[in-house]
Amino acid sequence: MEPLSARGLPRLSWIDTLYSNFNYNTDGYEGDGAEDGKSQDGSETLPYIDESPTMSPQLCAPQGPDGETVSPTPPEGLLAGGEIEKGLEMKKLVLSGFLASEEIYINQLEALLLPMRPLKATATTSQPVLTIQQVETIFYKIQDIFEIHKEFYDSLLPNIQQWDEKVTVGHLFQKLASQLGVYKAFVDNYKVALETAEKCSQANSQFQKISENLKVKGPKGSKDCTTTVSMEALLYKPIDRVTRSTLVLHDLLKHTPKDHPDFPLLQDALRISQNFLSSINEEIDPRRTAVTTPKGEARQLVKDGFLVEVSESSRKLRHVFLFTDLLLCAKMKKTAVGRHQQYECKWYIPLADLTFQTLDDSDCCPSIHVLPEHEIEEMKIKISVLKSEIQKEKKAPKGQSRVERLRKKMNEQESWLLLHSPTIPFRVHNKHGKSYYFLLSSDYERSEWRESIQKLQKKDLQSCVLSSVELQVLTSSCFKLRTVHNIPVTSNKDDEETPGLYGFLHVIVHSAKGFKESANLYCTLEVDSFGYFVSKAKTRVFRDTSEPQWNEEFEIELEGSQYLRILCYENCYDKSMLNKDDNEIVDKIMGKGQVQLDPQTVQSKNWHMDVIEMNGIKVEFSMKFTSRDLSLKRTPSKKQSGVFGVKINVVTKRERSKVPYIVRQCIEEVEKRGIDEVGIYRISGVATDIQALKTAFDTNTKDILMMLSDMDINAIAGTLKLYFRELPEPLLTDRLYPAFMEGIALSDPAAKENCMMHLLRSLPDPNLMTFLTLLEHLKRVAEKEPINKMSLHNLATVFGPTLLRPSESETTKGQQITSASDIWSHDVMAQVQVLLYYLQHPPISFAELKRNTLYFSTDV
Numbered sequence: 043m044e045p046l047s048a049r050g051l052p053r054l055s056w057i058d059t060l061y062s063n064f065n066y067n068t069d070g071y072e073g074d075g076a077e078d079g080k081s082q083d084g085s086e087t088l089p090y091i092d093e094s095p096t097m098s099p100q101l102c103a104p105q106g107p108d109g110e111t112v113s114p115t116p117p118e119g120l121l122a123g124g125e126i127e128k129g130l131e132m133k134k135l136v137l138s139g140f141l142a143s144e145e146i147y148i149n150q151l152e153a154l155l156l157p158m159r160p161l162k163a164t165a166t167t168s169q170p171v172l173t174i175q176q177v178e179t180i181f182y183k184i185q186d187i188f189e190i191h192k193e194f195y196d197s198l199l200p201n202i203q204q205w206d207e208k209v210t211v212g213h214l215f216q217k218l219a220s221q222l223g224v225y226k227a228f229v230d231n232y233k234v235a236l237e238t239a240e241k242c243s244q245a246n247s248q249f250q251k252i253s254e255n256l257k258v259k260g261p262k263g264s265k266d267c268t269t270t271v272s273m274e275a276l277l278y279k280p281i282d283r284v285t286r287s288t289l290v291l292h293d294l295l296k297h298t299p300k301d302h303p304d305f306p307l308l309q310d311a312l313r314i315s316q317n318f319l320s321s322i323n324e325e326i327d328p329r330r331t332a333v334t335t336p337k338g339e340a341r342q343l344v345k346d347g348f349l350v351e352v353s354e355s356s357r358k359l360r361h362v363f364l365f366t367d368l369l370l371c372a373k374m375k376k377t378a379v380g381r382h383q384q385y386e387c388k389w390y391i392p393l394a395d396l397t398f399q400t401l402d403d404s405d406c407c408p409s410i411h412v413l414p415e416h417e418i419e420e421m422k423i424k425i426s427v428l429k430s431e432i433q434k435e436k437k438a439p440k441g442q443s444r445v446e447r448l449r450k451k452m453n454e455q456e457s458w459l460l461l462h463s464p465t466i467p468f469r470v471h472n473k474h475g476k477s478y479y480f481l482l483s484s485d486y487e488r489s490e491w492r493e494s495i496q497k498l499q500k501k502d503l504q505s506c507v508l509s510s511v512e513l514q515v516l517t518s519s520c521f522k523l524r525t526v527h528n529i530p531v532t533s534n535k536d537d538e539e540t541p542g543l544y545g546f547l548h549v550i551v552h553s554a555k556g557f558k559e560s561a562n563l564y565c566t567l568e569v570d571s572f573g574y575f576v577s578k579a580k581t582r583v584f585r586d587t588s589e590p591q592w593n594e595e596f597e598i599e600l601e602g603s604q605y606l607r608i609l610c611y612e613n614c615y616d617k618s619m620l621n622k623d624d625n626e627i628v629d630k631i632m633g634k635g636q637v638q639l640d641p642q643t644v645q646s647k648n649w650h651m652d653v654i655e656m657n658g659i660k661v662e663f664s665m666k667f668t669s670r671d672l673s674l675k676r677t678p679s680k681k682q683s684g685v686f687g688v689k690i691n692v693v694t695k696r697e698r699s700k701v702p703y704i705v706r707q708c709i710e711e712v713e714k715r716g717i718d719e720v721g722i723y724r725i726s727g728v729a730t731d732i733q734a735l736k737t738a739f740d741t742n743t744k745d746i747l748m749m750l751s752d753m754d755i756n757a758i759a760g761t762l763k764l765y766f767r768e769l770p771e772p773l774l775t776d777r778l779y780p781a782f783m784e785g786i787a788l789s790d791p792a793a794k795e796n797c798m799m800h801l802l803r804s805l806p807d808p809n810l811m812t813f814l815t816l817l818e819h820l821k822r823v824a825e826k827e828p829i830n831k832m833s834l835h836n837l838a839t840v841f842g843p844t845l846l847r848p849s850e851s852e853t854t855k856g857q858q859i860t861s862a863s864d865i866w867s868h869d870v871m872a873q874v875q876v877l878l879y880y881l882q883h884p885p886i887s888f889a890e891l892k893r894n895t896l897y898f899s900t901d902v
Contacts, residue, residue: 130207132297132784135800137211138202139793140290144195145261147283151188153258154181154276161252171249172242179238180273183228187280190221212307215291219314226318228280239273288315289789297784341365341516343523345494347487348530350464351388352479357461359529360388362480363520364494367503368392369470371478372520387517391472394503398470398492413462419835421459422572426871428452456572460529463574468492474505483574486607489631530574542570542602543639545669548729550595550649551581554610556659557588557632562613565661567596569603569639579726582754583613595729597760600639600667608654608661609634633659639667676849678770684740687768694808701812704739707750708762709819716755717822718829723840727757735761766844773809773816774876779848783869786876798879803891813845814888817880824881834881842874 158181165174172180194214201209243250253273260267291312298305345364350357351371363370372385428448435445464481468488471477482488508516551565567579578598584590611629633656649664678687685693685704693702716722731753738746739761750758766773774782778801785797802810820841824834847869880886 130297130299132797133294134202134205135785135797136290136293136297136788136790136793137198139788139796140790141195141198141202142261142796143286143790143792144191144198146258147279148188148191148195149259149261150271150276150279151184151191153256153271154184154273155188157252157256158184161249171246171252176238176242179231180235180242180277182231182235183224184280186224187228190218190224194218210302210304210307211294212304212311215287215294215311216307216314218287219311219318222284222314222318225280225284232277232281235277236274239277284315284319286790288312288319290793291315293788293790293793341367343525344498345491346520346524347526348460349468349480349482350461352481353388357481359457359461360480361385361520361524361526363524364491364498365516366498366501367394367506369396369495370516370520372517385517385520387513389478390508390513391470391475391478392503392505392507393495393499394505395473395475396470396495396499397473398495412465418459418463419833419839421455421462423835423871423874425452425455425459425572428455430871457529459572460574463572484568484577484607485631486568486575486609486634486636489609489634542604543600543641543667543669544602545600545667547598547600547603547606547639548595548649548666548668549579549598549606550664551592551608552662552664553589553591553593554659554661555589560586560588561632562586563590563632564611564613565592566609566611567598568607568609569598569600570605571601571603575605575607577721577725582728596726597729598726604639605636606639606665607634607636608656608663610656610659610661633657633661635661641667676768676770676772676847686736686740686765687770689770690773690812691806691808700808701815702765702808704765705762705812705815707746708758708765709815711750711758712755712762713819713822716759717826719755720829720831722755722823722830722832723759723763724832724836725756727754727760729760731757732760732764736764739765763840763844766841771849772847773813773845775805775809776848778804779846782846782876783872786872786879794879798876799886799891802880802886810891811888813880814886816841816845817886820881835878838874838878838881842877843870846873846876 158177161172161177162174164170165172165177194217197214198211201211201214239253243253256271256273256276257268258271258276260269291308295305295308295312298308343363343365347362349360349362351360352358358373360371360373363372368390370390371388373388375384375386428451432445432448432452435448464483466482466485466488468480468482468491469477470480482491547569549567551567554563554565557563562583562585564583565581566577568575568577570576579596581592581594584592609631610633612632614629635654635656637652637654647666649666651662651664654661654663682688682692685702690702694700697703699706712722719725735749735753735757737743738749743749772779781797781801781804785794785801788794788797802813805813820837821834823830823832824837827833
């Protein structure tokens with residue numbers, strides 16, 4: 043546990059925000075990233091509350107009559123039976139997890155009290171470490187809080203040990219909530235307690251040593267007996283605990299039948315807890331307001347748009363204006379309410395003096411912090427959840443007031459994503475001055491800016507120096523002339539605008555014509571997602587030709603996409619430029635083009651053929667679209683002799699294996715030569731290659747190993763994904779699907795861990811062995827994230843729906859799906875979260891898992 047970095051009273055505005063971010067009736071996702079440690083303008087906020095379990099279960103083994111360890115039978119109520127039994131089983135899981143975290147909380151309070159008594163005793167001696175007043179200030183109300191929770195723990199424990207449907211615990215939670223006045227006194231004193239502890243540490247080395255090395259006992263039966271924690275970290279625990287208890291009350295109510303005696307008592311406890319939390323004075327963090335934008339005049343404005351500039355080693359969103367004779371970089375000035383927005387010029391370069399700087403001729407490159415991919419993915423998940431919440435609120439009778447608040451939050455988060463996702467460098471240089479450095483999302487944009495500037499530079503341009511008045515006039519005209527008014531985020535779009543397509547786009551890149559001479563040529567395919575473009579597929583390099591014939595088919599997943607881009611490159615082998623910059627593409631763009639994905643045209647069942655014209659080059663391609671709800675259907679194979687579409691237990695029994703041969707071989711090949719491949723499992727393989735491998739595995743072709751060693755690695759990765767997608771039921775089973783959805787929505791980490799491990803144990807052995815094998819493989823892939831750009835979050839996004847999506851019969855049971863985007867926001871995001879939970883978990887051993895029973899401890 044790290045000591046807290048914040049000083050003084052924590053700003054408690056996060057508490058209400060936390061509630062608004064948890065949808066207790068459905069998803070229960072984690073809170074908003076703007077609250078996590080720093081606000082988006084970089085200012086300090088309350089330290090992030092880490093709710094992830096930090097201990098593996100330490101459980102006892104159930105034994106059969108012959109003394110052999112047996113795997114527990116999952117309770118029918120949780121998995122299939124009536125709603126009441128299911129609810130009570132989930133309630134027990136929530137309670138037992140919470141009890142485990144209570145034990146640790148009591149140990150933490152005990153660790154705080156341990157030095158209090160000797161410090162008090164020495165205060166009256168001739169050599170006091172602290173004065174009585176200092177001791178009482180630092181440890182204010184800790185003894186009372188300890189006694190309250192010790193009594194609660196001792197009362198709750200026997201109820202869980204002798205659990206049945208008649209057990210009631212509501213009165214215990216009601217009593218706990220009624221004693222929150224002690225916490226109010228603690229919170230009011232918290233700032234003074236921290237300041238006093240810090241001053242005493244600085245003044246007294248003996249106390250400093252004590253306060254930095256408090257020993258917390260581990261839970262009963264844990265291997266690690268004690269951990270060393272700072273006093274500052276422990277003093278924060280009571281603040282964290284109130285929030286935790288309130289989240290648990292939400293979970294308990296969700297899984298308590300309304301006619302159960304506990305229900306009104308738990309409701310009352312929740313009401314008291316929420317009133318307490320909202321009564322604490324909030325300090326609202328200044329949030330960064332969304333940037334609205336500008337344009338150009340006098341000269342003619344040719345192009346403008348938002349670019350991310352790296353300035354003073356940090357990212358700044360700039361509005362860049364290309365005029366007929368100069369490039370101007372501006373930022374929006376803050377103006378008084380009611381005043382017109384204005385731009386401030388940061389710099390300009392006359393086009394006569396502008397050159398494009400590459401890394402070869404730059405002395406140094408600005409150091410810029412690149413965020414880990416998983417933080418980008420986390421933000422996408424949060425934006426998707428907010429989108430679905432906005433759609434729900436729009437349909438609610440009184441939801442409009444909340445819609446605006448959600449829109450504002452989504453605007454903040456999408457603006458953050460726009461600022462932090464670009465990685466492709468674009469440098470411009472003033473030959474009489476300095477260089478400037480931008481980051482773009484796609485090589486497409488970089489090429490567009492370069493081409494527009496180079497086209498203007500062909501004219502007879504004169505260098506110019508603007509007077510301060512001329513510069514002011516030009517900059518103020520930007521507001522009037524701009525063509526791009528808003529940053530490209532969903533929250534700035536009209537409700538009537540198409541939300542984009544969710545599902546799978548099948549694209550065949552046929553051929554290209556119009557090249558003046560022979561070259562080594564290939565194409566890449568990009569689609570838009572969350573306001574920026576992502577590369578999704580790449581054809582093979584067709585060597586030494588002016589008329590390449592690829593005829594390669596790709597399957598591209600769309601997440602609200604509206605455009606498809608095709609970029610055609612000449613493959614260059616300039617070794618001197620390699621490794622200069624991870625994101626610098628050295629191959630030459632020969633042409634580029636974009637088509638709008640019109641739902642009416644694309645959604646017909648037939649292929650739609652089209653041609654993109656780019657700089658005199660024509661690329662011929664075909665595409666068709668399958669919506670997510672149709673593309674996710676599982677179709678069992680009519681033949682039981684193959685492996686695709688056949689139940690996993692049938693395959694493993696036939697092969698006499700624990701994990702299907704196809705899974706083992708594909709994993710082995712990816713680890714042998716694909717683990718360093720950029721975008722492995724995300725970049726689509728050629729569809730015809732995947733079909734060839736599918737046929738080979740289904741017919742058990744003898745030369746399958748030879749085929750694997752010769753095949754493009756993305757096709758092998760695609761074959762593995764296809765195998766899991768075509769299983770007649772998901773690897774994590776239809777029967778357990780509702781329980782996985784319930785488990786991942788639990789707010790309390792201890793209860794969640796209890797439930798998620800219990801569900802794994804309930805899987806059939808072939809499914810569990812295969813899942814654990816795949817899990818460890820994906821973790822090994824993510825270890826190479828700096829090279830392959832595939833984080834755990836990326837991999838969870840790719841594999842989550844494939845491993846969890848129920849078969850059609852399960853999907854349609856009592857479920858009204860309004861749109862494909864709803865499926866993405868609800869089910870798919872939860873499926874991603876389930877897989878991510880296991881990917882982030884410490885290694886899970888099959889033998890250990892089967893040995894362990896239900897109750898275990900986890901950190902708070």
